[in-house]
Amino acid sequence: MKQIIAIIRDERVEETKTALEKTGVPxxxxxxxxxxxxxxxxxxxxxxxxxxxxxxxxxxxxxxxxHGPAESGKEISAGSLLPEKKSESGFLxxxxxxxxxxxxxxxxxxxxxxxxxxxxxYGDGRIFICPMITAxxxxxxxxxDKAIS
Amino acid sequence: xxxxxxxxxxxxxxxxxxxxxxxxxxGMTRLHVTGHGRGMGITLGSVHxxxxxxxxxxxxxPDNYVAKAVTIIRAEAKTGAKNTHKEGTTGDGKIFxxxxxxxxxxxxAGKAGMKLKE
Numbered sequence: 001m002k003q004i005i006a007i008i009r010d011e012r013v014e015e016t017k018t019a020l021e022k023t024g025v026p027x028x029x030x031x032x033x034x035x036x037x038x039x040x041x042x043x044x045x046x047x048x049x050x051x052x053x054x055x056x057x058x059x060x061x062x063x064x065x066x067h068g069p070a071e072s073g074k075e076i077s078a079g080s081l082l083p084e085k086k087s088e089s090g091f092l093x094x095x096x097x098x099x100x101x102x103x104x105x106x107x108x109x110x111x112x113x114x115x116x117x118x119x120x121x122y123g124d125g126r127i128f129i130c131p132m133i134t135a136x137x138x139x140x141x142x143x144x145d146k147a148i149s
Numbered sequence: 150x151x152x153x154x155x156x157x158x159x160x161x162x163x164x165x166x167x168x169x170x171x172x173x174x175x176g177m178t179r180l181h182v183t184g185h186g187r188g189m190g191i192t193l194g195s196v197h198x199x200x201x202x203x204x205x206x207x208x209x210x211p212d213n214y215v216a217k218a219v220t221i222i223r224a225e226a227k228t229g230a231k232n233t234h235k236e237g238t239t240g241d242g243k244i245f246x247x248x249x250x251x252x253x254x255x256x257x258a259g260k261a262g263m264k265l266k267e
Contacts, residue, residue, distance in 0.1 A: 005152075005207075007178055008255070033207075035178035091179055114258045124255035126176075128209060130152060131248055 001145065002106050003132040006097040007035055007125040008117045013095050019112045025105070026148045029098040034091035037122065094125065100132055100148050150249040151215050153208045156182065157226040157242040162204040165225040169208070172217055180205040188239050203242065209249055219244055 008016060013030065020028060101109055110127055117124055135147040157165060162179070169177070183200035190199035210218055222244055229238045 002250070006255075031180060033178050033180050035176075035207075037176040094178070096178065096180075110253060110258075114253065114255055117255045118258065120256060122256065126209070127253040127255065127258075128152060128249050129251040131250060 001132045001135060001148065002101055002103055003130040004097070004099040004101060004106065004109055005128045005130065006099070006113050007033065007094050007127075008097065008113065009119075009123065009125065010093055010095050012117050015116045016097070016113060019116045020099075020109065023105070023108050023112050025099055025101060025109055027099070031096040031098070033094050033096045035094045036090045036092060037126075092123065100135055102145060102148070150209060150211055150252060152247045152249045153206075153210065153215065153218055153222075154245040154247070155206045155208070155222050155226070155242065156184070156203050156244075157206065157222065158228065158240065159202055159204045161226040161228070161241075162206070165206065165222055168221045168225045169218065172214075172221065174208060174210060174214060174218055176208070178207040180207065186240065186243070191240075201240065209252060215246060219246075 017028070097113070099109060106129060110129070113127060134144050136143050137147040155165070159181075166177070169175075182203050182205045184203060185199050185201055190197060190201060192198070206222075208218060227237045227241055229236050
């Protein structure tokens, strides 16, 4: 039994969910987290344009409205929206997925997550595989592999 | 490779992060959590609180960085007068360390017909 911890982009959650359903994953826990990698969240801000998370996109929309439709074509650099995040040491909103799976399923789950989430840009996220000793189903008290199948 | 889960006071989080940065531990994930320890929460006046806000840091590091990371987290997250018998107070937090068998960077995993892991 393995614990798969994946940290992915906020906006890919729905697609990831759909993809994982197809692999027959028994259950997923989603957490709202903030995080950063070695780039410290901001180094590649100019590249983030199309992959900005929901919060930034909302700010982007309101900024566009303020400038009026005539100027909405003007490029608003993602970097200009980031300073307030910088104060938080570059932590960007991400989503954490926690999946407990049978050993044999790990490879296909990892592959599914990578397929959906890979954009090739910094900030695509990480997947960690950790050993899990046992699981207990609260409803029935089943233990081990039975609890997650 | 090890995964470090540190539950610390929210007001200490920034100090810990800056200090970890200083030794080259740049990547981490931050969670807002609530909880209590053996102290079973705190009582303020007539109200008893069991869900105390904490900050949880999840850091994955190579084995040889673990001791360094733990030392830094302990040094920065500890409250109370330094170098006295009062050093550290209840509620400063806990550090948990678990194994990581495998890790993938989604950006580069399985690129160009390579195996999932480079």
